[in-house]
Amino acid sequence: MALEMRVLEQDEWDVWFDHLELAFGGVAESPQGRELFRSLTEPARSLGVWDGAECVGSASAFSFRVAVPGGALVPAAGVTMVGVTPTHRRRGVLSSLMRRQLDDVRVAGEALAVLTASDPAIYGRFGYGTATYSVALEVDTARVRLNVPPGTDGVRLRLVDPVRALPDCERVYAQLVARRPGMLARQPGWERAAVSDPPEDRGGASPLKCVVAERADGGVAGYARYRVKADWSAAGSEGKVEVADLDALDPAATAALWRYLFSIDLTWTVRTGKRPVDDPLLHLVSDVRWSRPTVRDGLHVRLVDLPAALEARAYGAAVDVVLEVEDAFCPWNAGRWRLTVAANGAKASCTRTSDPAELALSVRELGAVYLGGVALGALAAAGRVRELRPGALTEASRAFAGDVAPWLPHGF
Template sequence: MLQRDEWDVWFGQLELAFGGVPELAQGRELYRSLTEPDRSLGVWDGEQCVGSASAFTFRLSVPGGALVPAAGVTMVGVSPTHRRRGVLRSMMRRLLDDVRTAGEPLAVLTASDPAIYGRFGYGTAAYAMAVEIDTTRVRLSVPPGTDEVAVRLADPEKALPDCERVYAELVARRPGMPARRPGWDRYVVSDPPEGRDGASPLQCVLAEGPDGEIAGYARYRVKPEWDHSGSEGRVEVVDLDALDPAATAALWRYLFGIDLTWTVRAGRRPVDDPVLHLVSDVRRSKPSLRDSLHVRLVDVAAALTARTYAAPLDVVLEVEDAFCPWNEGRWRLVADGAGSAVCTRTAEPADLELSVRELGSAYLGGTALTSLAAAGLVRELRPGAVVRASRAFAGDVAPWLPHGF
């Protein structure tokens, strides 16, 4: 367990492991305030810290809207002088043992190098989309009611309560979103001047419905750029959340119309973001994907019981999990398709065989078991079992992690 007076040395080791560039002062203090020392590990060689790892205490939304306890594994790094000595493996072992002891069914992370964590049982469960929209060539088609939504600028700090109310309402609607604990609202408005790369301070716009209630918000920066022909500015969207289609469209329309800008760039959007259907030209919006949230089932039975399923299902899963052997073996998952599910150990013949990594990929409903089977990662032992299970595991919306941790 990390001692509070060790934090600076411990975090300095993490900075070194990520290339030696110091974290900006504001970001450093934010991470200090969010670090949970009793969930943080340090590996020491004498007085030198050579390894770091930590976990945040989260509740993560899963299909059906339940909030499931999850450890947000973070700040993992090993000194370049101590690579390939088992330091990372020992920290992963301790973290997952502690997660199990705490009774958390899930561990989740974002990966600086996604090739690392598969061997510890993490599967890619959610992807993020980036868009770079040429607003000189791409038009928006907005739904009825958009003109009834008023947009107004607001101070990002003062608007936090309204924005957090919108975010909290959205959490249960989309798997993969963490319910924000105290202090995490500071994370989403952190705005150190040194980190803007020439862009403006963080700005905020609120969408107000006809009833006067705040129905959405967007936080963004404007980066002015000029050449011999005039302005070439762009809007850099930090986040955009809304409760209904009209508010969503009103916010995008506002961002498209900011003076002296010709590009709207947004990263970390859900892969099914409605903006793809509002724009007139998807190609000139340049959508691109990358992995985002990696999920690890620490307690198979509890995790599979916690979520709902899109169709009735009775399937026996043969789960491989060498790193957490308590998950190894056969599990019978029975779901009624209406919200109730039970997962228990069984000696019955298996219908599907897969590793806990593939189970993590499919857990939030965004990766189809049929797709994993087509890659040879899920093995069908009873004809038709893959299709039936894939339909049941599928979600109505794509899972999404709206911010890092």
């Protein structure tokens, strides 16, 4: 029987999601998590591949806005829920889903598609480049001290129910989005994901807790959400603090929140994942070795409308360079493009040209450097970018570089 691809109907969602669970190993989502995914799914942006009545392939997208260098929030398709049933792999199902989805993104007028990858090796062939990284820490708080900045002692901390604290926490988060490329402006409903706390997903830890940092005027300047996992040995307590997220508007609030988490009674380890690779915590700790940093990939970026994407972001230096871009999967991006930025802070122009190429690269490399966290020079050293005019690589690398490391704070 021929396979059929079609846009998801609302009454097909359960069968579609059951397939997705099977594609990811067959572990059922918690009822709370399942309902959250149902509420966030955009059926009109969701695709299913069907073999008769059986769903054998899926892909969806969320309508996001992602921060780019310069602070603009650019519409982007947040690619998600991609899976193929084990019985139907190696039959072109994934390629057909990616083909249809990127065509739809282009028609929708979104310049970017972004995703987090369960298997990063898959998506490079579809033009996605790894644009952000995150660092996980496991800090031995018996060995590591915090060197806090002036003003930390003036921050008031208050424990609040995580759901009741949501409005204040979301206001803090919203103020931070434009400051760091890669962050997502949360759409209505996404605030629920931050406090979703099904007991079966806690791994033996406590219910989710929330502490807020307040200024002298009572305004909330930051928050941390965390769980405590009690553990005991013959020597005594070996408890751990598992940090879900921490966001703050100033150094004093940042330090006060970390100091609180480091000092919770009967705990000796603070674990946190998905922190920026330039996170202040790395400079607050007295010993980074006993903080055990581990780096992994975060957001993968795909330029769907190349000139619109390159014109949407700001650049750190003036540049005038002709790019020879390879893009077999979205051929409308392929060819020579002149990227011109007259001065630092000036609006970029990206137009087709027949002038000689000065840098040669694929759209995957452009995706990797797009948010300013990966250097063109590093990719050139790996043989993934070729300099065709002496000096072009340095000029372009300076322009694309960002002031802060891009970061995706949560998955989707």
